[in-house]
Amino acid sequence: MKFDSSREMEDCNIFEVWENYKAALYLFILKRVKDQDMSKDILQEVLLKSYQYCSKGKTVVYLKSWLFKIAINTIVDHLKKENRHEELNGELIEEERSESLAGEASLYIKTLLKLLPDDYAKPLEMYDLENISQKEIAVKLNLSLTNTKTRIQRARTKLKELFLQCCDVSFSENGEMVSFDIKPHCKELQAEKARLEKIF
Missing domain, CATH: 1.10.10.10 (Winged helix-like DNA-binding domain superfamily/Winged helix DNA-binding domain)
Known part of the structure; x- marks a missing residue:
């Protein structure tokens, strides 16, 4: 199926779009780490990472999907730090990477x-x-x-x-x-x- 190429590239001004996505991102994170405080920490880290990238004047392909991919990578990092390795099987990570937008x-x-x-x-x-x-x-x-x-x-x-x-x-x-x-x-x-x- 063809998609609208005019929507491929989006301006990377994270503070303009953050309000649209933060609730869905938080629930997405919470479902996977099952800890409210950790979920909030991860959410703030996602905001920081996305801001650091966007502040360089770069353009993002599929902004919403990009934010969820950052969330997935940050979740993986935090679970590793918590030694929750049993939750990091390769199949789960691959599934989350490919279906992050579907998760939202x-x-x-x-x-x-x-x-x-x-x-x-x-x-x-x-x-x-x-x-x-x-x-x-x-x-x-x-x-x-x-x-x-x-x-x-x-x-x-x-x-x-x-x-x-x-x-x-x-x-x-x-x-x-x-x-x-x-x-x-x-x-x-x-x-x-x-x-x-x-x-x-």
Whole structure:
């Protein structure tokens, strides 16, 4: 899929954009280090690192994704200092590096799920967010296993459609999401964004 090349390069004035991203960055960090004080320290370090880079007059490719990559690298550094090596397996680090922007987008999944019919939202929430097996979901919801799998698959499709309706999304040539912005008309996600920002 082609993406809008006019949006590839962004001015690197970090203090102008920091308010837009700091809440999502904080939650992204907190989910991984599970410590509020450490998360705040890491967040401040991300701000410092990004400012030091931007102060040299450089331009950033995909600003939002770039900030999350800085956050990932800083998380890794802090976990190493804390000797929490069991949380630093290569697969996890690689996954976080490649899906950092998707991690930010996932903050809004629960809000989007509320917009789906319950028949689709509930199985997907149980499977993806609560880590319940498809067999258990089938029993709990009194569905056949085949029906459960079908509903989860359709729910994912509907969720993706909702996300694309609510957000302006850009993709790289290899299909990876490189940026997303919530559209003004999507009141539910705008409200969730405002709620997240109030954390600070």
